Amino acid sequence: MAKITRPKPNKDRLRRTMMFMNAQRPGLIKDAYIYGCDSIMLDLEDAVAVNQKDAARFSLYHALTTIDYGDTEVIVRINGTDTEYWQEDVRVCVAGGADGIRIPKCETAAQVQEVEAAVEAAEKEFGVEVGRTLLMAALESPLGIMNAYEICTASDRMLGCAISGGDFRTSMHVQIEPDGIEINTARAMMLLAARAAGVQCLDTMYPNLDDEEGYRQEVDLIVRMGFDGKSLINPKQIAYVHERLAPTPKQIAHSEKIVRSCREQADAGVGVYVVDGKMVDPPFFKEAERIIELAKKCGVYHGDL
Amino acid sequence: MINAVGRDIPDYLLENGKEVYQGRFAKDGQVLKRDAPTCVMNEKPVADKLCASIREACEKCGAHDGMTISFHHAFRNGDYTASMVCKVLVEEMGIKDLRVAATSLGDAHNLLADYIEQGIIVQVQASGVRGRIGDVISAGKLKEPAIIRSHGGRPRALMAGELHIDIAFLAAASCDKVGNASGNGGKNNCGSMGYAIPDSKYADRVVVLTDTLAPFPNVPASIKCEDVDCVVVVDEIGDPKRIGTKEARVTQDPRNLMMAERAADIIACTPWFVDGFSYQTGAGGPSLAVTRFLEERMDAKQIKMGVAFGGITGNMCDLQDRGYVRKIVDTQDFDTKAIAHLHDCPDHVEMTVSDYANPANKGAYVNYLDYMILAALEVDTKFHVNVITGSDGVVRGAPGGHPDTAAGSKCCIIVTPLVRGRMPTICKDVTTVTTPGECVDVVVTDYGTAVNPARQDIIDCMDAAGIPHVSIEWLQEKAYSIVGEPDPLQWEDKVVAIVEARDGSILDVIRQVKPYTFE
Amino acid sequence: MVIEKTAMAGTLESSDAQVTVSPADALEIVIESSVINQYGRQIKATVEETLDRLGVTTGLVSVVDKGALDCTLKARVECAVFRSCDASMSNIPWGGAIQ
Numbered sequence: 001m002a003k004i005t006r007p008k009p010n011k012d013r014l015r016r017t018m019m020f021m022n023a024q025r026p027g028l029i030k031d032a033y034i035y036g037c038d039s040i041m042l043d044l045e046d047a048v049a050v051n052q053k054d055a056a057r058f059s060l061y062h063a064l065t066t067i068d069y070g071d072t073e074v075i076v077r078i079n080g081t082d083t084e085y086w087q088e089d090v091r092v093c094v095a096g097g098a099d100g101i102r103i104p105k106c107e108t109a110a111q112v113q114e115v116e117a118a119v120e121a122a123e124k125e126f127g128v129e130v131g132r133t134l135l136m137a138a139l140e141s142p143l144g145i146m147n148a149y150e151i152c153t154a155s156d157r158m159l160g161c162a163i164s165g166g167d168f169r170t171s172m173h174v175q176i177e178p179d180g181i182e183i184n185t186a187r188a189m190m191l192l193a194a195r196a197a198g199v200q201c202l203d204t205m206y207p208n209l210d211d212e213e214g215y216r217q218e219v220d221l222i223v224r225m226g227f228d229g230k231s232l233i234n235p236k237q238i239a240y241v242h243e244r245l246a247p248t249p250k251q252i253a254h255s256e257k258i259v260r261s262c263r264e265q266a267d268a269g270v271g272v273y274v275v276d277g278k279m280v281d282p283p284f285f286k287e288a289e290r291i292i293e294l295a296k297k298c299g300v301y302h303g304d305l
Numbered sequence: 306m307i308n309a310v311g312r313d314i315p316d317y318l319l320e321n322g323k324e325v326y327q328g329r330f331a332k333d334g335q336v337l338k339r340d341a342p343t344c345v346m347n348e349k350p351v352a353d354k355l356c357a358s359i360r361e362a363c364e365k366c367g368a369h370d371g372m373t374i375s376f377h378h379a380f381r382n383g384d385y386t387a388s389m390v391c392k393v394l395v396e397e398m399g400i401k402d403l404r405v406a407a408t409s410l411g412d413a414h415n416l417l418a419d420y421i422e423q424g425i426i427v428q429v430q431a432s433g434v435r436g437r438i439g440d441v442i443s444a445g446k447l448k449e450p451a452i453i454r455s456h457g458g459r460p461r462a463l464m465a466g467e468l469h470i471d472i473a474f475l476a477a478a479s480c481d482k483v484g485n486a487s488g489n490g491g492k493n494n495c496g497s498m499g500y501a502i503p504d505s506k507y508a509d510r511v512v513v514l515t516d517t518l519a520p521f522p523n524v525p526a527s528i529k530c531e532d533v534d535c536v537v538v539v540d541e542i543g544d545p546k547r548i549g550t551k552e553a554r555v556t557q558d559p560r561n562l563m564m565a566e567r568a569a570d571i572i573a574c575t576p577w578f579v580d581g582f583s584y585q586t587g588a589g590g591p592s593l594a595v596t597r598f599l600e601e602r603m604d605a606k607q608i609k610m611g612v613a614f615g616g617i618t619g620n621m622c623d624l625q626d627r628g629y630v631r632k633i634v635d636t637q638d639f640d641t642k643a644i645a646h647l648h649d650c651p652d653h654v655e656m657t658v659s660d661y662a663n664p665a666n667k668g669a670y671v672n673y674l675d676y677m678i679l680a681a682l683e684v685d686t687k688f689h690v691n692v693i694t695g696s697d698g699v700v701r702g703a704p705g706g707h708p709d710t711a712a713g714s715k716c717c718i719i720v721t722p723l724v725r726g727r728m729p730t731i732c733k734d735v736t737t738v739t740t741p742g743e744c745v746d747v748v749v750t751d752y753g754t755a756v757n758p759a760r761q762d763i764i765d766c767m768d769a770a771g772i773p774h775v776s777i778e779w780l781q782e783k784a785y786s787i788v789g790e791p792d793p794l795q796w797e798d799k800v801v802a803i804v805e806a807r808d809g810s811i812l813d814v815i816r817q818v819k820p821y822t823f824e
Numbered sequence: 825m826v827i828e829k830t831a832m833a834g835t836l837e838s839s840d841a842q843v844t845v846s847p848a849d850a851l852e853i854v855i856e857s858s859v860i861n862q863y864g865r866q867i868k869a870t871v872e873e874t875l876d877r878l879g880v881t882t883g884l885v886s887v888v889d890k891g892a893l894d895c896t897l898k899a900r901v902e903c904a905v906f907r908s909c910d911a912s913m914s915n916i917p918w919g920g921a922i923q
Binding site: 003025027053055057061062063065066087088091095126 | 833894895896900902903906907914915919
């Protein structure tokens, strides 16, 4: 079988859904992309027993180089930088051509830089274009949240950050609550940091697979808060996130009108845009353009802009 | 001779007027003179038809070497009858050269596999062969090839006189002293007796076995006293744990759910999805899940299902209880919920397998079926389906009603993963043709959906609804790109089983499997 | 590489393969597979190629295959061989002997 060469990763691509998969389970990783999530996250960390870390890397290498994941982004969660495993994890990710590496339990910018150095060394070792492999940080502790901005700006490779609810709640001595009260401050702080750093921001996974209503409630919340996407543990969680993150027909129609009208006015040399008798400030124009772009990426825009 | 599905049928099998398959409706309009059983007249008043033992019943019915006996499979994997009866015939009475014509055989019948190996059972005719019986058949242990018939093909063969049963041994949940037998009202209920009823009408002698002697008359009865010669009461008719499984929870497997939802979308975009539509689904995971997704689509269109038929599971009963299904017409019950529901609910009724699927009657239910959802072991690029031989060439499945419903339904949808482990489900050529591709309309897989090019009408509906589809060749190539192209199986010359089309012509043959070697 | 001690990799789950290697004077490959009739030849070829790339010329290699894809078979053979040399945890020649 021909070796798969993945296209160059795109930092700003759509990442509405990032689905965890145990890198050690052949039946799972062979075609996780068929469910249509934006990114899959092959896990070398918690899902893999300590005595199978080596086996998981061999599986991962061949999965990355033989399975055609198509447009689906392939991120690998490596073991923590406080373990003896992470450096070999980085080597196999880079050699196999993973799009990005998720750094677990990230608390400081120095950790990101440590991983970045290892990635760069591996890129040189395996003849991979330097800078190709992206990074993201999983923030799992109060310290990680407090340092979120420094973490997100620690490397040009950073695509974004994600909060990891399980460990975060443990370190805060709280349980999961239906309204998210126990974690919403951290969510908000991380969001601010990510937006300030100009990177993406993903929410934690929802652990209770059978609680469809609780899941939807959480998705509604994080969409309203402004997250770019969410970590998932089951394909059945994909559809609702995609549905909620896609711009509505009303939003699209409104944005289309603003974009069209403002562009026409700009072409005519008008300095201050007016649509439907109301003044449109430049940020609103930009937001309208962003919504049209998002609608295109989500496959729900059928206009000609 | 090459038949209409491209299979080479050896000439020696075409003696005595046997024909090769010539197309799905080749026999439509032909006139058939029905065979009739012999019947011993009973004029005198008698106390009952009870026999003290299976042996006594066998002796009364004239059991002899070379006879054909039949069983039904409503007790599924919990069935004790076939083994009990064969043991008496073989070990107590020394009967030889037995021919077993069961509606289906499986894991409950390993003893019969022993008798096949010992040369005591010389032939098998069934709609399904699973478990060790399949292994011994594929190893060439039967003196004559087995005959595999669909659920509709079997009553057709009875009516045509091609299958003549000397004694039918029919297990019943309850029976009175004169032979009025039912699938309910006993210690071990099976629900519908749809498969047993044609045998009770077409066998020369009929013995009912039960573990619950009911007060006379045990009515309503599925098998009537006019058709029954003897009644034997045994300790246990079956293993209740293996007769009806506990109600199957609808699959949570995301792959199955994804395929099921796509199949429901296809149903909802076709013109037969109107109030009163008729529907059947197989009992496999993805097939059953389709029903779950139909609910919201029926709501959206404000319609109800007119009739669900075939083998019934608890989730279809639930759907009826919630007002989505007007009638359930039932040939077989798969779980305890369905068994009880048939007994309790007036809009859930029993039907015979002949009424259901027989092509040699004046119009079976399948001819009026709108949607059929089915599984498959293999589907090839001609849309031919195999549900009987495994990847190693061994007989291990059952056509059941697959060919009948596929031929009869307006829209036949196969739901199957593209690959199972390393086995490609979508392949270049199926190992054995059990359902001709001309009867198969849509194949839904986890990698994409293919529509039979003969069904441009369905393609147009899907295009209008924006449901994507690919060619069957694309699916096959995708499958091979994942698992590699399979090497052809290695066969001996000996034919071990004949797969009959539902009209009685020969659709395919199964040969003896050669043991695998690396050279 | 030389197989120095008995080592194993993989599981008996569906779509996986369990590979056991142990020292021996000559190379012997034993394959058991749930899909042997249609894929036995390809499984054997994959195992042989993988051992060849690793430079394994002696040893008993036993494969119990449960319908694994080629990429999984390779991974299991490689991991078992590296484990037999206590070399499976770091500095793996990704893209070199492993490909």
